[in-house]
Amino acid sequence: AQSVTQLDSQVPVFEEAPVELRCNYSSSVSVYLFWYVQYPNQGLQLLLKYLSGSTLVKGINGFEAEFNKSQTSFHLRKPSVHISDTAEYFCAVSDRTSGSRLTFGEGTQLTVNP
């Protein structure tokens, strides 16, 4: 079984500041890792994913994440945020063997203030 911990439930930042949303996971098997974004009153959209290869993954809207196997982390970063980045962000894992189930973290609310 896997578990995901998002270390911050809320992250307020000012516009154009850098941001990091932290995600740690636990699993006894190799995993795929994902970040999803949920804008107000909408469903979830895939932001980026790590399957294999380079540990630095680039996603949409200028976001990137780095997979760190030794620290079992997959932190999401953006060098300069915009007001429009205000949303809830979810880290998720699925195991490579079955791949069917996604296990989500509790979410991090990113609020970008002017």
Next chain:
Amino acid sequence: DAGITQSPRYKITETGRQVTLMCHQTWSHSYMFWYRQDLGHGLRLIYYSAAADITDKGEVPDGYVVSRSKTENFPLTLESATRSQTSVYFCASRIDYRTDTQYFGPGTRLTVL
């Protein structure tokens, strides 16, 4: 390209009533999923389906029933709604076992009084 749709988007019901939430996808994806989203819990998997007539339990299946007679539809039924089932419900789909990305519907906000 409609993608994945859910209906109704909002529903208020009373304890003990049966409620069915609908999910429809136009992509012919093999896999479909139902999640519930609650504060402090993120999204939790209720049921999923690998193909028509194949369903399996997720993390929190109690009190829910699913069926999948057609590939494109995956209804979720609360046979006797309880207040603890007040939540936002998301349906998702995935192309097949070889792919990894799930695509989410807009959600149904259900309130059980």
